Amino acid sequence: MMTLDISFEGAAKLAQSALSKPAGHAVAFRELAEICRRAGAIAEARAVLGRFLELDPPAIQNPYIAELATVLGGELRQKPTGLEGGPSRFVRVSEFVNDAILAQIIALTQKGLSGAVSSAIYNRDYSGVEATSRISTVLTDVEELRTLLMPEVKAYFKQHKVAQTLGFDRDDLKKYEFQATCHGDGAFFKPHVDNNTDEIYRGRAISFVYYFHVPPKRFSGGALVLYDRQDGATFSHTGFTRILPQQNSIVFFPSETLHEVEPVKTASADPETARFTLNGWFHYPGSD
Numbered sequence: 001m002m003t004l005d006i007s008f009e010g011a012a013k014l015a016q017s018a019l020s021k022p023a024g025h026a027v028a029f030r031e032l033a034e035i036c037r038r039a040g041a042i043a044e045a046r047a048v049l050g051r052f053l054e055l056d057p058p059a060i061q062n063p064y065i066a067e068l069a070t071v072l073g074g075e076l077r078q079k080p081t082g083l084e085g086g087p088s089r090f091v092r093v094s095e096f097v098n099d100a101i102l103a104q105i106i107a108l109t110q111k112g113l114s115g116a117v118s119s120a121i122y123n124r125d126y127s128g129v130e131a132t133s134r135i136s137t138v139l140t141d142v143e144e145l146r147t148l149l150m151p152e153v154k155a156y157f158k159q160h161k162v163a164q165t166l167g168f169d170r171d172d173l174k175k176y177e178f179q180a181t182c183h184g185d186g187a188f189f190k191p192h193v194d195n196n197t198d199e200i201y202r203g204r205a206i207s208f209v210y211y212f213h214v215p216p217k218r219f220s221g222g223a224l225v226l227y228d229r230q231d232g233a234t235f236s237h238t239g240f241t242r243i244l245p246q247q248n249s250i251v252f253f254p255s256e257t258l259h260e261v262e263p264v265k266t267a268s269a270d271p272e273t274a275r276f277t278l279n280g281w282f283h284y285p286g287s288d
């Protein structure tokens with residue numbers, strides 16, 4: 001798997017330095033935007049791409065650039081015509097719930113940790129667990145967590161037209177699955193899609209991942225990598241956007257997007273140091 005060897009801090013510093021200069025070569029800003037999004041510096045990628053477009057306004061006619069601007073938070077919404085591949089769409093929101101709800105989510109998770117079980121992926125014939133694809137655990141009692149988070153998720157989803165932004169022509173996605181996942185030391189999830197053809201995954205349309213941790217943050221890694229589309233049907237392993245697991249943030253993306261969770265490293269074996277998510281999948285209406 002290709003990863004670009006540059007840190008978030010490195011990319012952000014490069015971007016700030018480039019943006020502080022009075023002039024610059026347009027193409028350098030375009031390249032820097034790609035570096036920043038691969039490093040997880042999304043806001044910097046947006047700013048640098050903005051500078052590129054100031055220097056070279058007609059570049060917005062390029063379908064790839066137009067789509068990149070949309071993906072990074074621009075105004076365009078319609079997928080440009082003539083673009084088969086390009087960056088995968090997502091919606092990311094920082095500071096998603098208020099402090100009181102976040103505190104309750106953290107407290108409930110701490111309480112539920114003793115009941116966490118391995119989140120097994122079964123082989124296609126269900127003959128055994130495929131341990132090379134995924135290591136993580138899930139909480140078994142998620143009802144209170146679901147009650148806390150889902151009204152917020154559904155309200156945001158509707159108000160901010162998340163489905164439309166992701167390229168769906170309807171937002172009446174009512175049925176959903178929900179889970180609470182812990183990625184402790186060494187946990188990961190190799191590249192996969194969330195809606196493969198297996199019976200239990202069919203019908204998933206939009207994935208959501210809400211990130212949190214017990215402060216202070218004691219893990220590194222665990223970024224979500226969303227791979228670009230190579231053409232209409234397949235995904236590239238060389239172009240991607242990295243989403244860092246920021247406290248109290250959420251990301252939505254089409255379930256058909258190829259994605260992975262990079263390995264997590266924690267400061268100790270204490271389960272409270274893990275990277276936690278409340279995550280799930282909205283289904284197409286009438287899919288099952």
Ligand SMILES: [Fe+2]
Pocket residue numbers: 192193194259
């Ligand atoms: Fe996934």
